[in-house]
Amino acid sequence: MELGINETLIGTEAPLMPLMKCGHTASGKDSQGSPVCVACIGIYPGARQIDENPPSLTGRSAKCVYCGKKVTSKLSLAYFQSRINQEEDRYYCGCKGWD
Numbered sequence: 001m002e003l004g005i006n007e008t009l010i011g012t013e014a015p016l017m018p019l020m021k022c023g024h025t026a027s028g029k030d031s032q033g034s035p036v037c038v039a040c041i042g043i044y045p046g047a048r049q050i051d052e053n054p055p056s057l058t059g060r061s062a063k064c065v066y067c068g069k070k071v072t073s074k075l076s077l078a079y080f081q082s083r084i085n086q087e088e089d090r091y092y093c094g095c096k097g098w099d
């Protein structure tokens with residue numbers, strides 16, 4: 001029997017989550033099962049709204065917030081945050097572990 005595949009994806013390439021209006025990919029679900037950004041909930045109203053017209057990531061790069069490692073921007077990066085008005089997007093590469 002296969003084990004839950006989602007669990008093996010945590011920390012590496014998360015299942016594709018929608019980009020929320022706060023700029024982050026959704027990182028959890030509310031009690032109704034709608035995607036939410038856990039980092040911004042209660043702080044920024046966009047944390048509960050899916051960005052229906054997300055910015056293009058073509059040619060963008062994302063920088064790890066801790067070590068500065070740069071990769072090509074994509075929504076499947078952990079803790080990805082689109083920052084279209086900035087030079088680089090942000091994500092977390094896993095350099096400090098996943099706890």
Ligand SMILES: [Zn+2]
Pocket residue numbers: 020022023024037038039040041047
């Ligand atoms: Zn957010």
Ligand SMILES: [Zn+2]
Pocket residue numbers: 064065066067068069092093094095096
């Ligand atoms: Zn890093």
